[in-house]
Amino acid sequence: MTPYPANIRLQGDGFVLREWTDDDVPAMIATIDEPDIARYTRLASPFDEVAAKTHLEKGRVNRTTGKAIQLAIATDAGALVGTMVLFRTDDEDTGELGYTIAKTARGQGLAARALRVMTAYGYELGYTTLVLRIDEENAASQAVARKAGYHLTDAPPLADDVKGRLATLYQWRHRA
Template sequence: MDLRLNGHGLVLRRWREDDLPTMVELFDDPDIAYRTPLASPFDLAAARAYLDKAHRLYVEGQRIQLAITEEGDDRPLGEVLFNRAGRTIGYGIGAAHRRRRLAVRAVQVLTDYAHRRLGLPHVYLEIEPDNDPSKGVARAAGYRPTGRSPQPVTDKGRVYTLETWVHDAPAAP
């Protein structure tokens, strides 16, 4: 049950056991801790729990979590994920690898997969109103705000809102 998606110079692949130390390097980051539900600090124990949960949710058909790598280099640079229930995509890029359009390209590849392979007419991103870098990713990947009221979320004791952005499947030729 291996899943590999290629496109825009990237290879998106499932996380593996040998990725655990790299996951710590990527996700033990204050920006990622602030914007995501990932454990903080994100140590090897947190990486192990995250990997185990990612595999379980994949097998159950609930979520796809993929390491972002570049063609010709299998080293993970971040993650892109798809939650089937909400049809939402999320992503996180390691601090050392930002500003290389990795998030934009990974979102484009996974969005295309959701439309073409999963047959979904709409795919969504959920973004905090003050998260300008993620809004830039959304726009560059072809998403637009839905205009729905932001939804409140509580995570790790922090209360915030999320705006919903949508990408519509291309019209059939």
């Protein structure tokens, strides 16, 4: 697979999507280690120092192997407020996105705005289809998807084991 570009930096309205750095570890833990993120994502729980360092390392490998782009969401003032991921699916024209926002930064439209920026970048990279897989119980993420121009598809939901819990994940697709 073709590696993804290095040093990606995507400017949004009041925030930036940027590469992680080793200095992010403490802020990463503070941003990610909480119950909703544990429940609805594949990020490790507890998300401790070991998990943070593993995540950084995996991000570097995934970029060079063309498997995924893992970015931090930071405010223009520099505060780390979330995560964004875009990964290649089994269908190489289809990219799947995922996102988290720190509990303290929710409800300000950040996730929807960041998702719009990353979706546009996905098309720039050559993907023709961009999708999300959202838990049927995750109303906040469904609202984010709608706001960012995604719609629920009639693809059969996926029953997936998310850290020992059987989750029902519906596919959402961006309308370009």
